[in-house]
Amino acid sequence: MAQRNNTLFGDLLRGHTDTILLSILLRGDSYGYRINKTLEDESDRRFFLNEATLYTTFKRMQKDGYIESYWKSETSAPPRKYYSITEKGKKHLKNNIKEWEDAAQIIKHFIENG
Amino acid sequence: MAQRNNTLFGDLLRGHTDTILLSILLRGDSYGYRINKTLEDESDRRFFLNEATLYTTFKRMQKDGYIESYWKSETSAPPRKYYSITEKGKKHLKNNIKEWEDAAQIIKHFIENG
């Protein structure tokens, strides 16, 4: 199936996908397709993840122990793979947020003093 | 010569090097080594660019027409390659800043609603 590409942001959100996905999982367990819809909805259609990026990120995060997964079969939809954030994932997220704030502060400084 | 590595931020600033470098060049013409010192100084030693990243970024930005360069020989230092931002570069920077603000807003939203 043809996939849309997210040319809007390029590398601008690179390194922050973990942060965004884990933040959403902090609200409760969810699955890839739904999470991407959440991203799209809550960013006013401006942002979403390439499906390949989405699923490979989940795979990496599960390997790293930040999330866990389980399958759930649905009556009116294809089976869904649900993800939940682990304690390690929560720590990782917390650390990521701190790093994000640091990085943002630096960029902001140079933008404002240009 | 041994080069330091910027392990503090990893991919967090990726995609924003153009923005940071062009912002500094907006203050006036400067050269690579000096610009990196500026980065280090104004980020309280938290951030600087790998020299390879620095010079390849300049090369790319010059190819893209965002900056121009000229050599200047110094009496008390090795020759320096100065860069100046072009009109195209100013537009690029302006656009980058807008994109940055967009991206930052999105990340902030998910962090705050996690």
Add this chain to the structure above:
DNA sequence: TCACCTACCTAATCTACCTATGTATTAATA
């Protein structure tokens, strides 16, 4: 039946960035 939406997956490729190394000039110091 056909189109479309939902839902997940992987191989190949791209590219900004990093690792490692090299060259050359000037300044400081022993």
Add this chain to the structure above:
DNA sequence: TATTAATACATAGGTAGATTAGGTAGGTGA
């Protein structure tokens, strides 16, 4: 006056998160 350190620029090669492109499959509605 060697030697070391700091300044200053450069390139080859590799990494890894992201994109491109394609695949599989179940469910819905016209």
